[in-house]
Structures are given as C-alpha cells and as structure tokens.
Amino acid sequence: MRFLSKLFNKKNKRHKKICCDEEAYLMKFLEFLISEYGFRFSKKDLGNAVDENGKLWFYGPYNCYYFYNENICINILNLAQRQDWYIYITKDVLSDQNQIEKGTEIPSKYCYNLELLATEIKNEIETHNTIFGFKI
Secondary structure, eight states: OHHHHHHHHHHHHHSOOOOSOOHHHHHHHHTHHHHHHOOEEEEEEOOSEEOTTOOEEEOSOEEEEEEEOSSOEEEEEEETTTTEEEEEEESSOOOOHHHHTTSEEOOHHHHTOHHHHHHHHHHHHHHHSEETTEEO
C-alpha cells in the first residue's frame, strides 16, 4: 500500500494543474482592447462541451471569455480539462456554445499563440479598423 501511495503522489506531481480560469492569462495579451478601444469583457462557464443535439462531446468546464463592443464579439473558448482553445467572431455576445461555434472561426495558430493574436488584431485595427474583417 505504501508503494502505491508513493507512486500516486509522485505521478500527481508530474501533472500540470488544470486551470479553470484563464482571465489573467488572456488579459496579459488582450487588455489593450479594453483600455485603448473601449471593448468590454465578460466570461461564462458554458458547462460541458455538447453538440447541437445536446450529446456530450467532452466534460467541462467549457469556458467562454468575451471581448466585445456594439459591433463585434471575440469569443475565446477554453475546454479546461484538455486545454483546447477556439476563437470565434460573432456580431453579438452569445451564451449558447453551438451558436458561438457558428461564428467565424479564427485559425488555430492564433488560438495557441495569444501574442501573435494580439499583434494581428492591433495591426488590423490600426490599418483597417477591423478585426479579422469585422468592422469595430
């Protein structure tokens, strides 16, 4: 029994802690939307990840972090247990994950590199007053 206890404790120390709230991480890169461009921020736990028929895709928490104004909403979805990230652009703030996923999906290279995402957004706002083609 002692052997199993030592093995279990050793194994647990190697695993990264699951973080269910990524607000500080996101703000590190995207806070400029709020301070410089008047965006608002909100977050919501969407529960488990499910398909359009309500069939379980993966256990949550499935969180959505919203950066939005009256014209656009950047929806940053995080499936916490898997640390999967998805970003969708919609016109409105939505609380239904399937409706959010019908928005314009942003390429995954931005989902896993928020510094690159922030740079792309800043450049596009400065040159075209848009974010991935959506007027702000």
